[in-house]
Amino acid sequence: MEFFLIQSRMVLEAKVANGKKSKNFYALNDFVIDRGKTQRLITMDLFANNHFVAKYKSDGLIFSTPTGSTAYSLSSGGPIVMPKLKAIVVTPLSPHTLTLRPIFFS
Structure with a gap:
């Protein structure tokens, strides 16, 4: 007899x-905002609950779940997050300054 463990993630x-059109997307691992085809860094302001957190000048940002923390985010210097935590990790892609590190929101 086989047993299965079901985990919520x-x-x-x-x-x-x-414009007036919008579309929702869902991800188990991560969302990435990147610079696309441009050869220049992009500048982004990060807000959490309408409060300014940081200004990023980088190739982009990775927003990852605990499940996705071991994928692209980890390869870009982000932390590994326990799967049961309700958290989001924001990891910059090739930031212009060394003071911009991954941020953990829970």
Whole structure:
């Protein structure tokens, strides 16, 4: 007889708006905002609960769940997060300054 363990995992939701149209996306691992085809760094302001957190000048940002923390985020210098935690890790991609490190929100 086989036994299975079912675990609940956190999922991210992102809303992309273009004028009056918008679309929701869901991810088990992560969402990435990157610079696309441009050869320049992009500048982004990060807010949490309407409070300014940091200004990033980098190739992009990774927003990862605990499940995704062992994937792209880890490869970019982010921490490993226990799967049962309700947390989001924001990891910069090739930041312009060494003072911009991954941020952990729980």
